[in-house]
Amino acid sequence: MHNFVVFCFLSAALLVCVKGAFPPPCDSEIYCSGPILHQVQEAKLFDDDKFFVDMKLRETPDVVLSAFRNLSQEHPNATVPPGKLQEFLSLYFEAPGTEFESWTPPDWHDKPKFLEGIADQELRNWAEKIHHLWKSLGRKIRASVKDHPELYSQIYTPHPVVVPGGRFRELYYWDSYWVINGLLLSEMTDTAYGMIQNFLYLVNRYGFVPNGGRIYYERRSQPPFLTLMVESYYQATKDKDFLRSALPGLEQEYRFWMQNRSVAVRLNETLHVLNRYDVQVGLPRPESYTDDLELAEGLTDDRKEQLWMDLKAGAESGWDFTSRWYIDGDGHNNGTLRDTRTSQILPADLNALLCLSEKTLASFHRILGDGDSAARYDQAAARRLQAIESVLWDAERGAWFDYNLVTQSKHFEFYPSNLAPVWAQCYSRPEMGEKAVQYLKKSGALQFPNGVPTSLTDSGQQWDYPNAWPPLQHMLISGLSKLPSEDAKQLALDLAQRWIRTNWLAYGKYEAMFEKYDVNGDGKPGGGGEYEVQLGFGWTNGVALQLLDQYGATLTSGSGHLSTGLLLPLVISATLMLQ
Ligand SMILES: *[C@@H]1O[C@H](CO)[C@@H](O)[C@H](O)[C@H]1NC(C)=O
Ligand SMILES: *[C@@H]1O[C@H](CO)[C@@H](O)[C@H](O)[C@H]1NC(C)=O
Ligand SMILES: *[C@@H]1O[C@H](CO)[C@@H](O)[C@H](O)[C@H]1NC(C)=O
Ligand SMILES: *[C@@H]1O[C@H](CO)[C@@H](O)[C@H](O)[C@H]1NC(C)=O
Ligand SMILES: *[C@@H]1O[C@H](CO)[C@@H](O)[C@H](O)[C@H]1NC(C)=O
Helix, strand or coil, rough: CCCEEEEEEEEEEEEEEEEECCCCCCCCCCEEEEEEHHHHHHHHCCCCHHHHCCCEECCCHHHHHHHHHHHHCHHHHHHHHHHHHHHHHHEEEEECCEEEECCCCCCCCCHHHHHCCCCCCCHHHHHHHHHHHHHHHHECCCCHHHHHHHHCCECCCCCCECCEEEEEECCCCCHHHHHHHHHCCCCCCHHHHHHHHHHHHHHHHHHCCCCCHHHHHHHCCCCCCCCHHHHHHHHHCCHHHHHHHHHHHHHHHHHHHHHHHHHEEEECCCCCEEECCCCCCCCCCCCCCCHHHHCCCCHHHHHHHHHHHHHHHHCCCCCCCCCCCCCCCCCHHHHHHHCCCHHHHHHHHHHHHHHHHHHHHHHHHHCCCHHHHHHHHHHHHHHHHHHHHHHHCCCCCCCEEECCCCCEEECCCHHHHHHHHHHCCCCCHHHHHHHHHHHHCCCCCCCCCCCCCCCCCCCCCCCCEECCCCCHHHHHHHHHHHCHHHHHHHHHHHHHHHHHHHHHHHHHCCCCCCCCCCCCCCCCCCCCCCCCCCCCCCCHHHHHHHHHHHHCCCCCCCCCCCCCHHHHHHHHHHHHHHC
C-alpha cells in the first residue's frame, strides 16, 4: 500500500538517506524536502527556520532547482558555502510577507453593543482597545498567490483572514475558533463568515483542514474546531442557508478524523473507537527543520522517522510541545522532548471535542429537518460517550485522563484537558461534573495567581508549567460555568477574574496582548519552546472579549489606574484573597 521512498540529504558532508513509507510534508522540492531546504536551514542564515520557508520565489521552481544544481556542482560534495547560499537566496527569493496586503475589515465599527455590558470603566476602555486590534490583524492574500501558487508556500484562500500575529503570518486552524467568537462579539459577522468559508474551501481541497495556511502544513491538521465555528456563527445569525451549505464540508472533515485518526481499543471484551493525533510524515518539519534534525541526532533511522512523525502529531494536537506527549522507555509519562510519542496517546480533549462535534452535527441535521442523519450522529456521540467513560474516566480520581496505548493505562498527571468532557458536556451522570470540580481543587493547579497552568511539570516546553494559554482557560471556565453547583460557578468566576487581571496587567506594562502568559508574577508573558513569545494575539483577544462579555457585570480591573507600579502590591493581595 505504501510507496517506499528514499529521501537523501547532505548533512555535515555526510549523505544521509532516510527510507520512508511516507510522503514528505508537501510535494514542493524547495519548501518541503530537497537540498535547498536542507542546506539553507543547516547554514542557519536566519534566526527562525520559518523565515526561509515563507520566502517567495522570484523564478519558477524548475529554474530555481536547476540554478541550485548548477551552483552545487561548483562546490566540493555539492555543499554550497553560506556566503554563496546568501547570494543564491537574494537572486531567487524574496523576503516573507509579500503575499499579503494589509486589510481593514470593512465590517469593523466603533462601539459594538457588548461593550455596554462591561461595568468596570477601565475594563470597558481596554475591551475597546482589544476590539481595535482586529483592524491590525486583518490580512488579504494578493491575487498573485492565486495566479502563481507555485511561487509561494502560502496556500491561497478566497477570503481575507484575521491572523494570530507575530511570526504567525497566515491563518491557523484552532486559533481561529476563538478569533471567530471574538469577531462575532465585535459584530464582524462578514469577517467571521469569510474565515469559515476559507476553512470549508480547504476541506474541499484537502479533505480536511490543514494546521495553517502554508503548504508545509498540508499533511497535518489541528484540533478540529470547524463544526464549532459554524455553530458559533449559526447562533449569532440563525442563517439556515449557511448551515445547509456548510454541512457537507463538516461531514467530510468528520470522516477524515474517523478514517485517518481513529484507533480501536479493546477493554473488558468491548471494542471502543477513540481518536488520536497521528501524522505519517517521517521527515523534519520544514519550518523547524534544524530543531528536528538536532533533536534526532544519534537515533537509528527508524527512531528518527518515528520521532519526526510524533513531533508533527504534537504540532497537530496544538500542544507543541509538552511533557504531556512524552512516553519514556518504561512506558511512563516522563522523559524529554526526544520521548515525544503523541500518536501513542488517546487525548481526553480531542475526544471530548469530537463528542461535542457529533452532538452538534446531529443538531444541524435536526435543524435542517433530516432526522435520520441526526440519529446517526446521536448514535456516534453515544458510542463515544461510552468509550470515553470506559477508557478515559477514572472514578477514583474523578476526572478523565489520556490513555497510553503502549502501557494500556492512563496518565494521571494534571492537565486542564483532564476536564475537557465538562466543557463538552460529554458525561452521562451529573455527579461526574461535580467530582471533576473536586479533582481540580485538589490538583494543585489552582494555587497560582494568574491562571491555570498547562501542567505542573516545568519542562521548558511552552505547553507546560508555568505557561497558561487562553484556549485552555476558556474551555475550563466555560465548562465550570455550565455546571449546576454554586461552587463550580464561583470557581469559574474566580478563574475568569484571575485571567482578565493577568491580561490587563500585562497590557498595562507592554501595551500588547500575548499568545500565552506566566501563571506567576504580576502580568507577564509566557516563555519556553522553540520561538520567542508572540504579540498580537488572535485567540488571546477572542478569549478576553468572551470573558468580558460573559462576566462583564462582575469583573474588575482591580486597580483604578493602568500601569502604576505602586498599585501592583494591592492588585496582588487582591488576587491572593480571591483564592
Ligand atoms: C544550469 O546549467 C545548464 C547547463 O549549463 C544550463 O542550461 C541552465 O540554464 C542552467 N540553469 C540556470 C537556472 O542557470
Ligand atoms: C567530502 O566528503 C568526503 C566523504 O564524505 C569527506 O571525507 C570530505 O572531507 C568532504 N569534503 C568537504 C570539503 O567537505
Ligand atoms: C486517509 O486515509 C485514506 C484511506 O486510508 C487515504 O486514502 C487518504 O489518503 C488519507 N487522507 C489523508 C489526508 O491522509
Ligand atoms: C522521570 O525521569 C526523571 C529523569 O529521567 C527521573 O529522575 C524521575 O524519577 C522519573 N519519574 C518517574 C515517575 O519515573
Ligand atoms: C473491567 O472489568 C473489571 C473486572 O470485571 C472491572 O473491575 C472493571 O471496573 C471494568 N472496567 C471498566 C472500565 O469497565
